[in-house]
Amino acid sequence: MRCLVLAFLGCAVLASSAGAQEGKGSDTPRGPGYVVVVNGLERGVTVWINGELKGHLGPGAEARFDRIPAGPVRLQAGGVGAGGPVASEERTLAPSETFTWRLYPxxxxxxxxxxxxxxxxxxxxxxxxxxxxxxxxxxxxxxxxxxxxxxxxxxxxxxxxxxxxxxxxxxxxxxxxxxxxxxxxxxxxxxxxxxxPGEAGERTPSGAAPPPAGAPPLSS
Missing domain, CATH: 2.60.40 (Immunoglobulin-like)
Incomplete structure (x- = not known):
């Protein structure tokens, strides 16, 4: 009987510990989100997300980029080749959120x-x-x-x-x-x-991260 009681108590402790760990993990969900880019311009663009080159979109085209980590997201679009910058945006992406970023002419x-x-x-x-x-x-x-x-x-x-x-x-x-x-x-x-003085170098807008390697600089 004593062995059975000790075994029962041991199982209860393990279950309680596992439940606490599971609860702790559920407080900070970090599932991926999705970004849809819609190119409303009459020329092609190159898209970067968090400094990573994601692809090229033709005029009027749109594309969905999956598995974007939840949290702060930096979006940048530039003209193909030496076309220069088009737009940039910073926002917070919620877990499993689908955000549509439209580029306007x-x-x-x-x-x-x-x-x-x-x-x-x-x-x-x-x-x-x-x-x-x-x-x-x-x-x-x-x-x-x-x-x-x-x-x-x-x-x-x-x-x-x-x-x-x-x-x-x-x-x-x-x-x-x-x-x-x-x-x-x-x-x-x-x-x-x-x-x-706050606009030194590439004259990056204050509060915005500098363009990633290979991205067009913010210059006119």
Whole structure:
């Protein structure tokens, strides 16, 4: 009888330990997610995810990239060959989430000179849609950011709208030649020249990671 009691207690301890370990692991799920890239441009692009070259998309094409680790994700797209950067975005991917990243035709590809970059960060608590004038240019989750390179120099009318179509913020931002202007939705905007100490080297937008090896630099 004594042996049976000890054996029973031993099994109970093992079961309790296994349950605790299982519970601990379930608190931090890290399953993969998925990213779908839709190329709305009239030219091909190259796609990087977290610094890794993922492939090339033709004009109007779309592709799904599987098994993207959950957590912070850095997306970058550039013109094929020496076409230069198209867009970049940083966001957090939830386990098993499918995120669709759309590339919008808001860039002036015929302008190889006299262009600048606008970096937009959503500092509001809601997901918003970014507009250049009346043209939609993508959605930004709270805390997410995106760079729009090669915008024609001049005054740019931008706005952010929530899911109900209400304007959350709107600005007229000056885009200078070879400069990086920033707009934090809900907080304001400022322009930084290419000589700004924080924009040394490739003039990478503040708060964004530098392009991966082989990726086109953020230059106009």
């Amino acid at each position: 808001v860039l002036a590809w015929e302008e190889e000179k006299g262009t600048g970059t606008l970096v937009v960060r959503n500092a509001s608590a809601d997901e918003v849609s970014v507009y250049f004038g009346d043209h939609e240019a993508g959605q930004l989750a709270p805390g997410a950011s995106r760079a729009y390179p090669r915008l024609v120099v001049g005054e740019v009318d931008v706005s952010a709208r929530n899911a109900r179509g209400e304007i959350v913020d709107e600005r007229e931002i000056a885009v200078g030649r070879g400069s990086v202007a920033r707009w934090e939705i809900g907080r304001g905007a400022r322009g930084d020249s290419q000589d700004d």
